[in-house]
Amino acid sequence: MSPSKRQSSFAALVTSSALVALLGAAPAFAQTNTFAQKAKKAAPKAAAVTSKKATKAAPKKAPKTKIHLVSMAGSYADQAGGGQSLQSLLMGGGVSNKSVSELIAQLQALANNKSADIVLFDFTKPIGMDRANLPEVAAAIHALKAKHGKRTYAYLKNANDVQFQLAAMCGRIYMAEMGTLDLPSPSMSTLHMKKAFDLFGIGMDVVRCGDFKGAVEPYLLPKISDHLRNHYLAMLRSINHGIVERIAKGRDLDPKWVRAMQKKRIFTAKQAKNEGLVDALVPWRDALPTLVAALELGTDYQSIDVLKKKTKRATVNPMLMLTNMFRKKRPERIRKDAIAVLHLQGTIVDGFKPAPGNIVSGPTVKEIQRLTKSDKIKAVVVRVNSPGGSATASEAILVALKELMAKKPIVISQGSLAASGGYWISCTGSKIFAQPATITGSIGVFGTKPNFGKIAGRLGLHESPVALDESAGMTSLFRGWTPEEKARIQSFVNATYDRFLDRVAAMRKLPRSVVEKLAGGRVWSGLQAKKLGLVDELGGLQDAIAFVRKAAKIKGKIEIKHFPKPKSFMESLAESFGGVKAALPAPATLRLIAKQHGSLEHALQILHDALTHKRPWNVWALSPTTLQLR
Numbered sequence: 001m002s003p004s005k006r007q008s009s010f011a012a013l014v015t016s017s018a019l020v021a022l023l024g025a026a027p028a029f030a031q032t033n034t035f036a037q038k039a040k041k042a043a044p045k046a047a048a049v050t051s052k053k054a055t056k057a058a059p060k061k062a063p064k065t066k067i068h069l070v071s072m073a074g075s076y077a078d079q080a081g082g083g084q085s086l087q088s089l090l091m092g093g094g095v096s097n098k099s100v101s102e103l104i105a106q107l108q109a110l111a112n113n114k115s116a117d118i119v120l121f122d123f124t125k126p127i128g129m130d131r132a133n134l135p136e137v138a139a140a141i142h143a144l145k146a147k148h149g150k151r152t153y154a155y156l157k158n159a160n161d162v163q164f165q166l167a168a169m170c171g172r173i174y175m176a177e178m179g180t181l182d183l184p185s186p187s188m189s190t191l192h193m194k195k196a197f198d199l200f201g202i203g204m205d206v207v208r209c210g211d212f213k214g215a216v217e218p219y220l221l222p223k224i225s226d227h228l229r230n231h232y233l234a235m236l237r238s239i240n241h242g243i244v245e246r247i248a249k250g251r252d253l254d255p256k257w258v259r260a261m262q263k264k265r266i267f268t269a270k271q272a273k274n275e276g277l278v279d280a281l282v283p284w285r286d287a288l289p290t291l292v293a294a295l296e297l298g299t300d301y302q303s304i305d306v307l308k309k310k311t312k313r314a315t316v317n318p319m320l321m322l323t324n325m326f327r328k329k330r331p332e333r334i335r336k337d338a339i340a341v342l343h344l345q346g347t348i349v350d351g352f353k354p355a356p357g358n359i360v361s362g363p364t365v366k367e368i369q370r371l372t373k374s375d376k377i378k379a380v381v382v383r384v385n386s387p388g389g390s391a392t393a394s395e396a397i398l399v400a401l402k403e404l405m406a407k408k409p410i411v412i413s414q415g416s417l418a419a420s421g422g423y424w425i426s427c428t429g430s431k432i433f434a435q436p437a438t439i440t441g442s443i444g445v446f447g448t449k450p451n452f453g454k455i456a457g458r459l460g461l462h463e464s465p466v467a468l469d470e471s472a473g474m475t476s477l478f479r480g481w482t483p484e485e486k487a488r489i490q491s492f493v494n495a496t497y498d499r500f501l502d503r504v505a506a507m508r509k510l511p512r513s514v515v516e517k518l519a520g521g522r523v524w525s526g527l528q529a530k531k532l533g534l535v536d537e538l539g540g541l542q543d544a545i546a547f548v549r550k551a552a553k554i555k556g557k558i559e560i561k562h563f564p565k566p567k568s569f570m571e572s573l574a575e576s577f578g579g580v581k582a583a584l585p586a587p588a589t590l591r592l593i594a595k596q597h598g599s600l601e602h603a604l605q606i607l608h609d610a611l612t613h614k615r616p617w618n619v620w621a622l623s624p625t626t627l628q629l630r
Helices: 003-057 086-090 100-112 134-146 161-167 194-200 226-251 255-264 269-274 287-294 318-326 361-373 391-407 453-458 483-508 512-518 526-532 541-551 569-575 588-597 601-611
Strands: 065-071 074-077 118-122 127-129 151-159 172-182 203-208 266-268 280-282 301-305 338-345 347-349 358-360 377-386 388-390 410-419 432-434 439-441 446-451 523-525 559-563 620-622
Touching: 065 100, 065 287, 074 100, 100 134, 100 541, 118 287, 127 161, 134 151, 134 161, 134 226, 151 161, 151 287, 161 172, 161 226, 172 269, 172 287, 203 483, 226 255, 226 523, 226 526, 255 266, 266 269, 269 280, 280 287, 338 361, 338 541, 347 391, 358 361, 358 391, 361 391, 377 541, 388 391, 391 410, 391 483, 410 541, 432 526, 432 541, 439 526, 446 483, 483 512, 523 526
Parallel strands: 065 118, 065 301, 074 127, 118 151, 151 172, 172 280, 338 377, 338 559, 347 358, 347 388, 377 410, 410 432, 410 439
Antiparallel strands: 172 266, 203 446, 388 620, 439 523
């Protein structure tokens, strides 16, 4: 082999060996690269595990301070309003009422919430609440502090007596530096129409039983009689006793000192603090930042709005609204076992169709009969808020309630006013609960008829009756009753009064002679009525529910169902086209007078009955018609 060939073969061999060496090394390089990639991918996972372990090992951050905010605003009543009436909208009425029962339930839930420690009450917005509901709400607020150990705070700006009575139940009260406090004692006023009637030539024929029937004094006297004034003063002192005691207890003050503060009535924020009515003055701002600054929480807090509700956006279907407006409503079916709360609110009138603001005998009796027949209703609380009205309508309702009582346990709960006919329908023989500030009693009746003869003559109007005898004109608005007619009307009034007295004596188990001394139209506070035997217990709606639950031997949870169901806007709109309120709407001036001196609704009801020529012997069991307690 030539040297050149040997060199060529050697070069090929070297090249082949190098290639084989390289090919043999390839798997080793590939394996090394895979391990590197796996290590790279595993690194973040290992880091994550390490991070989780570190997180678990780290101490937990202390939870933020929770402030439960209770912002009360608007008007609270026994039953939430389902909607506004047409008259309310046209005459500048406010928004619908909120339910006091629902508010108390929310406060009780807050009391049982173990995570709730700090509770802030914002009382800077107007609050409407009657004197029967206020003690129940105040007691629920006071229980948060006294019974459940919550730290409770109140914030005021320009406060009235309702706001302050509620704030006094809290552990500490803050007031804005430029705020004010109005702390009046309760007062009453009556609007007398005698001179106005004389001026216009309007007469008023009246028959009555009892010297204290203040319902007719505004028609007969130019001002209040001395004996009626003194009787009202005694009742006011009794009502104010509960207010003073409530504030004194909440603020740890002497009741005599609180009464002295009422006499001063108005206070600047500085004066209120100096008198011990509030605890501290703060800059004028919202409630939450005020408390946060006072407790020096900085940003380490969480606020929870207790009363806030989730609202769904409603879709408006005009055709459906019109259909629902004119469709005959069916009573709501009672599907579950329940305790019923039957609300009887307004003036008691005879009739067959519902009317806004009235207790109409026909529909009310039907509702009571439905509760009587229902196997699902285990007990009934009858909540009465009424100045009275027609004696015959009151009797019809009472008879239905007694039939209900024969089938299942019932209890009467009187609201802010259960007088005259309102007391009549309370006399079922069952227990009666009333608040110390409830106005009740007014056991008396009267009959009346306006006479427009003089004013008609001045206007050149003359009625020429054609009748077989004089009694046919007994309902005429152009003449008064003759002596014979008045005597016969008086006999009807006397018979009704005797029946009223007998009812009270039998149901309250009191001698007739004792009832006569309590009657005659005298009105009493709930506190007075308890001492006199006209009511059994001092307490509110929740106390009555607890009593009837025990009487019915109900254990465990049960639904509390309210009847009748609140009217929707469309139902209220439909009803607004009928009835006394629609026929005789009050303009703005009359609404202002009513706010100061009481509603003219009862006088308008009597006038409406006269204009529609109802029976001449219609007898009324009404409390003072123009009496306004502020």
